[in-house]
Amino acid sequence: MSKLNEILEYNQKFVEEKEYEQFITTKFPDKKVVILTCMDTRLFEMLPKAMNLKNGDVKIVKSAGAVINHPFGGIMRSLFVAVYELNADEIYIIGHYDCGMSAIDPDSTLEKMKQRGIDEKTIETIKYSGVDVNEWLKGFDDVTESVRHSVRMVKNHPLMDRSVPVHGLVIDPTTGKLDLLINGNENR
Ligand SMILES: [Zn+2]
Structure with a gap:
């Protein structure tokens, strides 16, 4: 069974058995x-x-x-x-x-994107349009x-x-x- 189906199947039971009742509250914290x-x-x-x-x-x-x-x-x-x-x-x-x-290295993330089929040109185009992709991906x-x-x-x-x-x-x-x-x- 796919993860999605597993979740949906469980969810049906959750609702039917009113498991949600214990969580009822309002949107205000x-x-x-x-x-x-x-x-x-x-x-x-x-x-x-x-x-x-x-x-x-x-x-x-x-x-x-x-x-x-x-x-x-x-x-x-x-x-x-x-x-x-x-x-x-x-x-x-x-x-x-x-x-x-x-521990995020933006160059390594970009490399993984390329390995998964993202065109180098796409990345270059985004860079040329003024987005500092490396800075954006960088952590701390x-x-x-x-x-x-x-x-x-x-x-x-x-x-x-x-x-x-x-x-x-x-x-x-x-x-x-x-x-x-x-x-x-x-x-x-
Ligand atoms: Zn964290």
């Missing part, structure tokens, strides 16, 4: 918090558990490396929607140690520096409500231990 974190598989269940969060408590936005790579991109927009439309009044940016985005060397940078970007965004604290943390993906880098309640 009860704890009025929005979290930006990494898409890492180890954090999927562990991060909420390590922070004592359950369904309905918070909004979680995810990106590779918890990176906001554009001040007017989808990640930033998600944070604004959480703050202005869904009543989040605190922002947590949580990177993690041993993040895959600290130091997760703490990356989190600090993201906190600054959110805090100093011209559309951000200055009264919203922006915290910066790094989580250990094995133990769940949080290291506080920036306490957004200070120096607001």
Whole structure:
């Protein structure tokens, strides 16, 4: 059975047996918090558990490396929607140690694209059109520096409500231990 069919089959049972009832909540985060974190598989269940969060408590936005790579991109927009439309009044940016985005080599990614049939010319055309593809694909060397940078970007965004604290943390993906880098309640 394909993965898709397996999922759909399970899903039918999930709905029929009303498994969803335990998750019923609203779109508004009860704890009025929005979290930006990494898409890492180890954090999927562990991060909420390590922070004592359950369904309905918070909004979680995810990106590779918890990176906001554009001040007017989808990640930033998600944070604004959480703050202005869904009543989040605190922002947590949580990177993690041993993040895959600290080891991304853009040249190697581009090489893999070529191996999988993407034409070299396509990549060149995108580069000539002004997109710095290498910079765009690049991750970071130091997760703490990356989190600090993201906190600054959110805090100093011209559309951000200055009264919203922006915290910066790094989580250990094995133990769940949080290291506080920036306490957004200070120096607001
Ligand atoms: Zn990561």
